[in-house]
Amino acid sequence: xxxxxxxxxxxxxxxxxxxxxxxxxxxxxxxxxxxxxxxxxxxxxxxxxxxxxxxxxxxxxxxxxxxxxxxxxxxxxxxxxxxxxxxxxxxxxxxxxxxxxxxxxxxxxxxxxxxxxxxxxxxxxxxxxxxxxxxxxxxxxxxxxxxxxxxxxxxxxxxxxxxxxxxxxxxxxxxxxxxxxxxxxxxxxxxxxxxxxxxxxxxxxxxxxxxxxxxxxxxxxxxxxxxxxxxxxxxxxxxxxxxxxxxxxxxx
Numbered sequence: 001x002x003x004x005x006x007x008x009x010x011x012x013x014x015x016x017x018x019x020x021x022x023x024x025x026x027x028x029x030x031x032x033x034x035x036x037x038x039x040x041x042x043x044x045x046x047x048x049x050x051x052x053x054x055x056x057x058x059x060x061x062x063x064x065x066x067x068x069x070x071x072x073x074x075x076x077x078x079x080x081x082x083x084x085x086x087x088x089x090x091x092x093x094x095x096x097x098x099x100x101x102x103x104x105x106x107x108x109x110x111x112x113x114x115x116x117x118x119x120x121x122x123x124x125x126x127x128x129x130x131x132x133x134x135x136x137x138x139x140x141x142x143x144x145x146x147x148x149x150x151x152x153x154x155x156x157x158x159x160x161x162x163x164x165x166x167x168x169x170x171x172x173x174x175x176x177x178x179x180x181x182x183x184x185x186x187x188x189x190x191x192x193x194x195x196x197x198x199x200x201x202x203x204x205x206x207x208x209x210x211x212x213x214x215x216x217x218x219x220x221x222x223x224x225x226x227x228x229x230x231x232x233x234x235x236x237x238x239x240x241x242x243x244x245x246x247x248x249x250x251x252x
Contacts, residue, residue, distance in 0.1 A: 005239040006220040011232030017044035018237040019052035030108040031059040032239045034121050036194040039099030047101040051082045068112045075116040079176040086169040100169030113181035119167045126189035131207035134179045138166035190241045196234035200227035
């Protein structure tokens with residue numbers, strides 16, 4: 001496996017509220033995650049840091065000898081605990097009230113690949129030299145597209161396209177969407193991205209960079225540079241892993 005992650009403030013924001021991690025454990029399982037914080041006055045930065053810090057520590061300490069079913073429950077329990085930690089922080093620090101974060105993560109073992117998502121950060125896989133989006137954005141416009149009230153083209157330019165319908169810290173009850181990947185197929189790469197990237201670059205533009213020349217470090221940097229060249233209106237984060245063996249196709 002080869003992996004790399006990178007985060008950037010972008011061209012407009014004055015500080016970075018994203019947090020990113022890629023970590024592996026003694027069984028050579030991998031956790032990748034991006035949290036995109038919100039709330040202002042550094043509160044979003046705190047929320048995303050709570051999410052990523054907890055995930056990294058919890059993964060190292062507890063993610064051992066897990067079946068796929070156990071891993072799904074692990075992801076759900078982790079999201080539940082992170083949500084509680086955010087609300088506890090707000091209780092202890094009233095000035096941070098209203099903070100929250102999106103969260104996208106991927107768990108990779110020799111037997112399975114799972115994605116979890118709350119919010120509008122994205123998870124992708126590369127299969128047969130084509131980039132496929134695995135996760136579903138919890139946004140108002142995505143809901144309207146699903147209901148047939150907006151086309152995808154209309155959603156891309158809608159004035160409320162960034163309005164979230166789900167985030168950690170937004171409600172005491174939160175459910176993570178879990179996506180299961182078939183490891184008998186040909187997944188060669190995994191990419192996570194905050195909406196700071198996907199709002200600036202479409203799937204085809206991201207795919208072109210990943211299929212181009214350069215190391216994985218170079219490709220992460222190039223994605224961020226391209227997003228900044230197109231305006232960089234938000235913090236931009238990517239987590240990228242290239243598998244040494246072949247593996248998966250994805251289902252919700």
